[in-house]
Amino acid sequence: MAAFLILISDGASAASVTAAEALQLRDEVKEMFYHAYNGYMDHAFPLDELRPMSCVGEDSLGGYALTLVDSLDMLAVLGDREKFFDAVNWIGKHLRFDKNKTVSVFETTIRVLGGLLSAHMLVSDQATGMVMYDYNDELLNLAEDLGRRLLPAFDTPTGIPYGSVNLLYGVSEDESQVTSTAGGGTLTMEFGVLSRLTGDPVFEEVSRNAVRGLWAQRSHIGLVGAHINVLSGEWTHKDSGIGTSIDSFYEYLLKAYLLFGEDEYLHMFKESYKAVMRYLFKDPWYMEVNMNSAVVVWPLFNSLQAFWPGLQVLAGDVEPATQTHTAFFSVWKKFGFTPEGFNLASMSIQPGQRSYPLRPELIESTYWLYKATRDPIYLDAGRDILASIQYGCRCPCGYCHIADVETHQQDDHMESFFLSETVKYLYLLFDLALGGDNIVENGPYPYLFSTEGHLFPLTPQISLPKECCTYSGSFCPDSSKSNWMLHNATNHVDAGSPLKVFLLPYS
Ligand SMILES: *[C@@H]1O[C@H](CO)[C@@H](O)[C@H](O)[C@H]1NC(C)=O
Numbered sequence: 001m002a003a004f005l006i007l008i009s010d011g012a013s014a015a016s017v018t019a020a021e022a023l024q025l026r027d028e029v030k031e032m033f034y035h036a037y038n039g040y041m042d043h044a045f046p047l048d049e050l051r052p053m054s055c056v057g058e059d060s061l062g063g064y065a066l067t068l069v070d071s072l073d074m075l076a077v078l079g080d081r082e083k084f085f086d087a088v089n090w091i092g093k094h095l096r097f098d099k100n101k102t103v104s105v106f107e108t109t110i111r112v113l114g115g116l117l118s119a120h121m122l123v124s125d126q127a128t129g130m131v132m133y134d135y136n137d138e139l140l141n142l143a144e145d146l147g148r149r150l151l152p153a154f155d156t157p158t159g160i161p162y163g164s165v166n167l168l169y170g171v172s173e174d175e176s177q178v179t180s181t182a183g184g185g186t187l188t189m190e191f192g193v194l195s196r197l198t199g200d201p202v203f204e205e206v207s208r209n210a211v212r213g214l215w216a217q218r219s220h221i222g223l224v225g226a227h228i229n230v231l232s233g234e235w236t237h238k239d240s241g242i243g244t245s246i247d248s249f250y251e252y253l254l255k256a257y258l259l260f261g262e263d264e265y266l267h268m269f270k271e272s273y274k275a276v277m278r279y280l281f282k283d284p285w286y287m288e289v290n291m292n293s294a295v296v297v298w299p300l301f302n303s304l305q306a307f308w309p310g311l312q313v314l315a316g317d318v319e320p321a322t323q324t325h326t327a328f329f330s331v332w333k334k335f336g337f338t339p340e341g342f343n344l345a346s347m348s349i350q351p352g353q354r355s356y357p358l359r360p361e362l363i364e365s366t367y368w369l370y371k372a373t374r375d376p377i378y379l380d381a382g383r384d385i386l387a388s389i390q391y392g393c394r395c396p397c398g399y400c401h402i403a404d405v406e407t408h409q410q411d412d413h414m415e416s417f418f419l420s421e422t423v424k425y426l427y428l429l430f431d432l433a434l435g436g437d438n439i440v441e442n443g444p445y446p447y448l449f450s451t452e453g454h455l456f457p458l459t460p461q462i463s464l465p466k467e468c469c470t471y472s473g474s475f476c477p478d479s480s481k482s483n484w485m486l487h488n489a490t491n492h493v494d495a496g497s498p499l500k501v502f503l504l505p506y507s
Contacts, residue, residue, distance in 0.1 A: 017383055022430045026434065032389070032390065032394075033423045039398035040067045043397050046090075050397060052397045053400055062103040064112055066111060073455045074423065076439060077424060077440065084119075084130060088119060088132060101166065105165055106183040106186060113150075121193075125457075125459075127443075156230045157231055162176070162179060163175070163183050164176075180227055180245040188208065188211060188265070189252060191203040214228065223240040225246075241280060244302050250272055251311055253268045259458065259462065259463055284324045284327040285327055300343055303338040308365070310361075310365035313369060313371070321365070329362065332385065354404045360453065363382065364421065386426055395410055399414055
């Protein structure tokens with residue numbers, strides 16, 4: 001099977017994707033989405049996730065119809081009003097969070113809170129074409145209820161939240177004091193938007209304090225570790241990298257700035273980015289190093305690192321992004337998938353890290369690089385990735401994880417992020433090649449993606465700093481303070497094109 005797929009890849013690279021083929025590929029991605037979505041709805045809903053090989057459901061996270069909530073804005077991207085409205089209606093009527101369930105603060109925020117908020121902003125806004133007339137803020141009310149149930153996790157001396165919280169009873173006495181940097185530092189977009197939509201500042205404040213708590217513990221060379229004690233602020237795992245356990249901490253520093261226009265986040269992003277490029281970047285790869293000494297501990301590519309080139313595009317640093325994408329994609333081509341870990345010293349799979357759980361990060365970066373450069377090699381890469389998933393992962397009721405990227409043995413699991421991210425970025429890639437007739441490229445606002453691929457619009461209500469906006473719709477008088485204006489003025493990677501691309505010229 002591996003050899004077969006590599007053959008496909010090599011054969012495909014001979015001829016670049018044409019417009020006719022982009023259309024066919026986009027339709028194939030759409031069919032992929034519905035195979036997985038309908039499989040979930042028919043066999044697993046309202047449980048959290050589908051087991052796509054045995055065609056049954058399981059409550060893998062909080063028992064809150066996870067895959068449905070995570071899929072909402074993809075239905076909107078596809079313009080599927082019927083299924084979108086059905087889903088919104090069901091959620092408004094039936095979804096409840098008063099459950100005796102201990103859930104991950106991070107996963108619940110990015111998947112469920114983010115899914116509810118993005119869908120709320122789509123369904124309640126005339127300008128999106130997805131408005132539902134009998135909608136009464138049901139999703140926003142659910143998001144607020146969920147947000148309040150997560151708040152007890154933030155009651156720590158450092159401001160960094162515990163990793164898990166019980167939705168009914170708060171933080172349990174035997175909850176671990178250790179959490180990951182990504183877990184504490186990837187909440188600002190969702191919590192900030194929740195504050196701006198409800199008018200209650202508490203959510204934005206706790207998520208900002210969590211980032212400040214992490215930032216305060218950075219090493220003298222500006223690096224953060226992977227795991228930290230939320231009570232003492234001591235690092236319990238001092239490896240610094242851009243992948244596992246840290247990745248979206250960096251992502252949300254930049255995106256929180258882009259969304260809310262607060263200079264503090266931009267400053268933290270720039271300082272962190274400088275440290276990463278100085279100590280972790282070994283062109284074109286990234287190492288895991290000790291956060292204090294910068295000594296390399298792991299010469300390892302892990303598949304979560306693959307989001308980084310996409311983030312670099314957002315930061316306006318496209319050149320190193322192209323180099324790194326080429327290197328990461330070479331690992332994909334070698335196996336037909338990226339393994340969770342690939343050792344760069346031995347150039348072989350890291351023992352125990354042989355799986356590919358349908359992760360989106362490489363295709364996400366592929367989309368961003370195509371958007372920034374319009375180089376057709378990124379469409380070719382997308383075609384290869386699509387072919388691998390189609391031939392390797394498709395199973396009776398959805399798409400299966402790959403347990404081992406060498407044998408391509410399938411695993412009976414389908415993470416909800418396959419629908420909210422992997423399929424979404426593939427769809428957007430090929431649709432962009434056809435002109436980008438979708439809400440992300442052509443909608444009423446520029447959209448940012450959360451780390452779960454959810455759509456967050458830069459509406460004046462959300463993206464204007466609070467101090468200069470009374471929510472009356474009036475713009476901030478000082479245009480340098482208005483993020484909304486900043487974007488409309490400076491994001492012109494493809495000047496002359498109506499498409500909006502976020503680029504923050506990196507300096
Ligand atoms: C909550 O759930 C836990 C674990 O399932 C259980 O041990 C506990 O008794 C439940 N608490 C209540 C009050 O139902």
